[in-house]
Amino acid sequence: MLVRIFFVAAAVTTLAAVPDIAWGQPPAAPAVVPGQPSAPPPPAIAQGPPPGGGGAGAAGAAGAPATPAVVPGQPSAPPAPPTPAAVIGTPALDPGIVEVPLDLAARTVKQVLPFDAPFHFTGTVPGGVAQIELQYMESRNVIVVTKSPTACGDPEIQVSTADRQASGWQPAYPSTWTYSPLLDQRAPVKFLLSVPALDAQRYYLFKLRLVSTVTPAAMAAIRQQARGLFDKTLDLVPKGTSLLAGTVEQIRQSVIADVKQALGADQVIAPGSLFDPCLDARPGAPASGAVRESFRQVLQVVVDSQDAIADNLGNLHRSRQALKAALDQIAVDQPLQRLLLRLALAAKSDQAIASFLQNDGGAELAAAQQTAAAAVLLGPDLPSPDAPSSAAASLDLTSLEQTYAGTVRRLDQLRVWLSVLAQAPSPHPTSLEQQLTAEDRQAIDALLSRRAATQGALTLAEGAAGQMATATAQLRDALGQREALLDTLAQHIAAKASQEVVADATTTGNADTFQHYFITADLGLLYAWGVSKLVPYAGTNIYFRPVNPDVPLSQKGGFGRRFSVTLGYTLQGIGDNGVTRKDLFGGGSLVVGAGLRLTESIRFAAGALLFVKENSNPLISDEKVAASPYLSLSFDWKIAKTFAVIGQKFFSSTP
């Protein structure tokens, strides 16, 4: 059986969710300390790839050298020891696609999400789940989730948000993970669901549908329980009446209730199935009419079989009464009874008569007025036609059929015996013939009469017994048909359930996508006209929107992802020994400007270099802060530090 579990998981995207995957260093860290060019590199530089190499493992941006930083808020794998491939200047390994843990049991995302770049949700697949589908919606405002009960049963997930531009559930074709038997059965099965690039500063709501299988044992239990419930419910279908549409639907709802009762708490009835409780809520669904028609066809079999049970029980009752009346009529037939009495008396002294009386038990049959004999012919009492079908099902039909077949046979024997007795000319011994009168023969002929207008009592008894045998056979057929119907219904549940039986559960929740400015660091060279010098500098770049630096500008550009303001510090002094200027503080001067990223790693900027200007008159000690315009070309920290050593050596010789 397939079980579908809906739930929503909320998560947020923030700046923190997108660390420097390749290097694992805090993005805003001014890693180079002025005046300390030989300072050790940031710890992340020395990090090597995680165990297992650069592939996309379960630990998040798996495979990246900076694994611990890939999944903020999550326990991280310990840093791998440095490897030769991770030395300064070696290009970073491809971080792969970021993996974000999704706890299906808790139905929550435990961390903020990456943005601007696709990622994978991953987690352990709950037992029995064969397929997981994912959709999400996006909003600039909080998304409120509610579950509203529906008239037809299963609660419906409803969302609302103040953002009029919020998306609906997307993608239209859900991201899907499907179980494969080729997966390693010894380890917990992991799912992997692709999520397209999300926007920063958004609320996201994820809806996952879990399609589960039910074990054969559980399915058998459901089927068995549902069958029992069907048995009771369908027995309540009115007998002997037509059923209008409203009643048909009431019966369908009763059967649906039976199915629900048989299903587990996390299992629901498959939409569009015979037992879909929500057909009325989906009047436009193409399957609605077909499902109703299917149910009417099933119900038709129910009504047929149950009415046939009632009909044949009624026929049995009437036939039994007719048989009893006919036997009573034989029992009180005066000429016959007088003849039997005379023969019985004569048999005591006449062996020929005694032998004839014993022939085929004719005398015993003729003495059908005796209670015991009549009871044998009539068989046991029968349940009322109005009784539940289960009462008829409890009858021992085999025994009944044997009884009624015996009745037919013994009545036939009686007919033969009486026919022989009344036969003329008589084949009997003289002594027997002497006992017979014309009146006796006339009485026997009357009993045996098959003329339509004057059917004899024995003929009536034979007819009734035959009808009882026929009704019993038809009762067996009707009961069998009903039993088969119950089996079919139960199997129908199983078949549907093994494809798509639905369970519904939700968790609500979402969190704010906090806005942060994204800060990067770079190293570059600037040329300031005022001082006529080319000097290296280290700077921090402050964006006015979160920027994922791992996403190429060619994939996601825009002014906001290129423009930033720069605050930096020259790595070399620009002073001229106090003749006209000196550095602002320490061994360098302040760099203030703004720039644009030309590529992912190269930035062009302009601004002002702030330094201390000396008075041109050496006799006057007058210092003031001065600014000189500059142009700069800088490299992202990741790239720049590759050249750090070279650069330092190159510029170290410059005064």
Add this chain to the structure above:
Amino acid sequence: MAVSITKKLTSSPLGGALPLAITLHQSLSTNIPPEQATIVYELREPSGDVGFDTAGNKTMTTTRTVAANSPPFVDSVILVGTLTGAMLSIRQTLTDQSGSRMISHCTINLKAAS
């Protein structure tokens, strides 16, 4: 043995939209051939405006001469009316010459006209 039912009453088709032409099939036998049997078909309530051949005609009667091994009997009739989505039950009461009654039924699934 009087008249007994050797093959139960069935209708063909099992359902459809009104007006609907149906045929009712049944096999009978008797131990005192030839035997007359009276057949009364009745629409069980509630059956709305459905009728045999004409609206509101709720019963239909026919007679049969039953042999020892009669071929199947067939009664044709047109159900008329406007009822839809209902399970219409047709009750048959068979009375043989001895006055013995046998009850049968069949059910027609009344669909909406397409």
